Each structure stands twice: as structure tokens, then as C-alpha cells.
Amino acid sequence: MFVLARRPASWMNWAGALADHVIVSRVPSLAPRICKELISLHRHLISTESISGNEYDVGKWLSKHLKHEGWAIETQMVNGDKSRLNILAYPGKVRNADLLISSHIDTVPPFYPYKIQSNDSETIISGRGSVDAKASVAAQIIATKKLLAEKKLKPDDVALLYVVGEEVHGDGMRAANALKLTPKTIIFGEPTEGKLATGHKGMLGFTLNAFGKAAHSGYPWLGRSANEVLVKALTALMQLSLELPKSEKYGFTTINLGKIEGGVAGNVVAQNASAQIAIRIAAGTPDEIGKRVQEVIKAATNEFKTPGHEDEEMFEIVFAGKGYAPVDIDHDVEGFGTITVNYGTDIPNLDKLDGQKRYLYGPGSILVAHSDHEAITLSDLETAVKDYEKLILHSLS
Incomplete structure (x- = not known):
């Protein structure tokens, strides 16, 4: 492991110094100048915290960076919030280009700072968003700039769209529908282990609220x-997971009890309780599965009704949007391996045009994303630049 004897006062300066060392000490697969620019861009994106709902700083920095590079910049408020901005950038005069390249600039919590470490064989970059999805953002931008500089890509052929809120139900990408973009091809960036995704599972998210009546715990009746x-309802849901549809391509439909809370103290009968739940859909539709969810919860909680209060509300289900069924994705590009993924993306949140091609590719593994050990190798990041170049040229051929 490479270690500096003394860390400068600024962590960003230290990380930048180490990035320069990496360029000198290893043989990059990209030209040294381009590799250095890739590391710098990736570093700035990771070092700027952008947990969903707090994306303003990273959006402001990225807009300024691309504008400095000569790109035209449009920003779009999401849900009327001036602090949450989607970014549309284009190097020519055409905002509505035939090729749109997109990813998201928000991350899940908590924030982990940027770190870069090298040994004799590899350089590893870690920090929140280092994989999901700031690796894709950095590699996409560098690949596009490289092709423009080499005149393999015309300025009016391409636009970039970077959105907020992907990690919380995709409100940024849904807002982007108002931009009225009509590209023939879209390249989305998410961690796919450097392969083309053939599809991903569907998604249905909801909050289950249970209602009780407070009392002294010594007199629970x-x-x-x-x-x-809530416990009765969740037990029924876990039983339901065994019955939900499955498919050969996507496997089993799964239910995740993500967050559970209730009550105010151990000696008080709880008046309120809730759970946040995510269902990853392998087959069927959100409407079908949502209906089954309501049926089993209603049946499981009937025993709590008391004579004369049959109409009293035991629970409510608040769905986080309409959800979506499994998403099949284009993967007709030679030279790429393929993968099917269990996570969701912004792809179904953007209205699709007839005949439009959609690709999903990105460096790094989803298995480390959202974790406390999220990290990517520099060689994977460099490979992604080359692969995005291939996808861009294929899309415009």
C-alpha cells in the first residue's frame, strides 16, 4: 500500500497529490493526460456529498465544470425545489440530440469520504458514490470528450442528462420528461460489472402504517x-413472498422489510407503527402484486377488530408511485458480456419513444454499492471509458 509520510491540511489536496502519484507509478490503459483528468473528475464528484435531497452542491460543481469546458448547460428544478437540479449539457447547438447519455448524481446515505490507495498491481478508489453512480458519470463525460476531441463524434450528435433523486423513487428522471427530449438512443449508467444489462427487476415500494390505541402496558386490553x-401484517407479507410470481430470467420476486418503527416506550401500548417495504418484481405487474398485498394484510389484521368498531381503520398502505414491471433492455452490441440485475434504475421513469434504443452499462459491482466498503479499481474505471466510447460509436453508426 502506498503511504504518504505527511498528509496536507486539505484532504482534497492530499487525494489529488496521490492521484498524480498513481499516474506516474503505473502504466494506465488510457493516455496519462486523460487518465489524470478521469481521476480528477471522479474525485471531485465523490468528494462533494450528494445524498438524495442534498444534491445542490454536486450539481452546481458539475454544471460549472462542464460550462468551463465549453458545454451549453440547462438546469431543471425538480418538484419546484431550487436546491435540486437536473443538468442537461450539450457540446453543440442541439439540445435534443439523437444520442442521450445519462446517469444520476445522488447517492444513498451515509457519506463516506474519498480515498485512493495503490499497491504494485492496482489502484483502488473508495468513497460514497465511487461506484454508484459517479464512476459512470465520470467515465461517460471523459469518453464523450475524448471522441469529440478525436472528431469521431460531432458536437450536435450528443447530450448529457444527469439527474437527482434516483435513489428515492426517481423523482428527478420523472421530472426530466418535461424537457421533451426525443433521442433515438439512450445510454444509462449504473454499475453492471462492465457488462451490458439485458434487463432488471421491477419495483413496488410502499409504507405500511398500522393504527392502535394507546394504553398502560399493565392493562393492554x-x-x-x-x-x-404491524407484526401480523408483516408476517403475512413474508408468507406472501413465497407465492409471488417468478421468472426464468429474473428469478424470484422478493420482499424487503427495509425500515420498521413503532411505539413510544416499553410500558405503553403502541398507538402507531410503520414499515417501509420494497418489492423487487420478477414477473407480473405492480397492480397485480399491490392488490395481493392489500388482500393479505386485510385478512391478517381482521382479528384486531372489536364488536361495534368493524369499520375502524387498522392500517393504511401508501404506495410510492405506480411502480413498474420488469424492464427488458437492449444489448445488441458485439464485444460485451451481458448481465441481468436485481436492482432498479431510472430507465422506466423516462418516457420511451417507439423504436428508441436503451442501453445500461457501468463500471463496478452493485454488490459493493450502498455499503461501507464501496470501491472501484482504476483499471475498471479506465475500461469503462473505452467501453462507453464503443457504445457511443455503435449508437450513432
Whole structure:
């Protein structure tokens, strides 16, 4: 492992110094100048915290960076919030180009700072977003700039769209529909292990709220425990997961109990409880699965109704949007391996035109994304630049 004897006061300066060392000490697969620019761009993106809902700083920095490079920049407020901006950038005069390249600039919490470490064989870059999806953003921009400089790509052929909110139900990409873009091809960036994704599972997210009646825990019959209502409902949901549709391509439909909370104290019968739940759909539609969810929860909680109060609400289900069914994705490009992924993307959130091609590719593994050890190798990042070049040229051929 490479270690500096003394760290400069600024972590960003230290990271930049180490990035320069990496260029000198290893043989990059890209030209040294381009590799250095790739590392610098990736570093700035990661070092600027952009947890969903707090994307302003990274959007401001990226807009300024691309504008300095001579790109035309449009920003779009998401849900009327001036601090949450989508970025549309184009190097020519045409905003509505035939090729659109896109990814997201928000990340999941918590924030982990940028780190770069080298040994004799590899350089590893870590930090929140180092894989998902700032690796894709950096590689896409460098690949596009490289092709423009080599005159293999015309300025009016391409535009970049970077959105907020992908990690929280895709409100940024849904807002981007108002931009009225009509590209013939879109290249989306997410971690796919350097392969083309042939598709990904569908998604249905919802919050389950259970309602009880507070009472002293010594006299529980005077109240109704919202926690007990919730536990019964969640038990029924986990049983339901065994019955939900599966497919040969996407495997099993799975239910994740992501966040559970309820009550105020151990000696109080809980008045309220809730759970946030995500269903990854392998087959069927969100409407079909949502209907089954409502049926099994209703049946499981009927026992809590008391005579004379049959119409009293035991629970409510708040769906996070309409959800979407499994998404098949184009992968007709020679020279790439293929992969099917279980996570969701912004692809179904952007309205699709007839005949439009959509590709999903990105460096790094989803298996480390969202974790405390999210990291990517420099060689994978460099390979992604070359692969995005191939995808861009294929899209315009």
C-alpha cells in the first residue's frame, strides 16, 4: 500500500497529490493526460456529498465544470425545489440530440469520504458514490470528450442528462420528461460489472402504517397495539413472498422489510407503527402484486377488530408511485458480456419513444454499492471509458 509520510491540511489536496502519484507509478490503459483528468473528475464528484435531497452542491460543481469546458448547460428544478437540479449539457447547438447519455448524481446515505490507495498491481478508489453512480458519470463525460476531441463524434450528435433523486423513487428522471427530449438512443449508467444489462427487476415500494390505541402496558386490553397489528401484517407479507410470481430470467420476486418503527416506550401500548417495504418484481405487474398485498394484510389484521368498531381503520398502505414491471433492455452490441440485475434504475421513469434504443452499462459491482466498503479499481474505471466510447460509436453508426 502506498503511504504518504505527511498528509496536507486539505484532504482534497492530499487525494489529488496521490492521484498524480498513481499516474506516474503505473502504466494506465488510457493516455496519462486523460487518465489524470478521469481521476480528477471522479474525485471531485465523490468528494462533494450528494445524498438524495442534498444534491445542490454536486450539481452546481458539475454544471460549472462542464460550462468551463465549453458545454451549453440547462438546469431543471425538480418538484419546484431550487436546491435540486437536473443538468442537461450539450457540446453543440442541439439540445435534443439523437444520442442521450445519462446517469444520476445522488447517492444513498451515509457519506463516506474519498480515498485512493495503490499497491504494485492496482489502484483502488473508495468513497460514497465511487461506484454508484459517479464512476459512470465520470467515465461517460471523459469518453464523450475524448471522441469529440478525436472528431469521431460531432458536437450536435450528443447530450448529457444527469439527474437527482434516483435513489428515492426517481423523482428527478420523472421530472426530466418535461424537457421533451426525443433521442433515438439512450445510454444509462449504473454499475453492471462492465457488462451490458439485458434487463432488471421491477419495483413496488410502499409504507405500511398500522393504527392502535394507546394504553398502560399493565392493562393492554384497554388499548390496541399498533406494533402487534404491524407484526401480523408483516408476517403475512413474508408468507406472501413465497407465492409471488417468478421468472426464468429474473428469478424470484422478493420482499424487503427495509425500515420498521413503532411505539413510544416499553410500558405503553403502541398507538402507531410503520414499515417501509420494497418489492423487487420478477414477473407480473405492480397492480397485480399491490392488490395481493392489500388482500393479505386485510385478512391478517381482521382479528384486531372489536364488536361495534368493524369499520375502524387498522392500517393504511401508501404506495410510492405506480411502480413498474420488469424492464427488458437492449444489448445488441458485439464485444460485451451481458448481465441481468436485481436492482432498479431510472430507465422506466423516462418516457420511451417507439423504436428508441436503451442501453445500461457501468463500471463496478452493485454488490459493493450502498455499503461501507464501496470501491472501484482504476483499471475498471479506465475500461469503462473505452467501453462507453464503443457504445457511443455503435449508437450513432
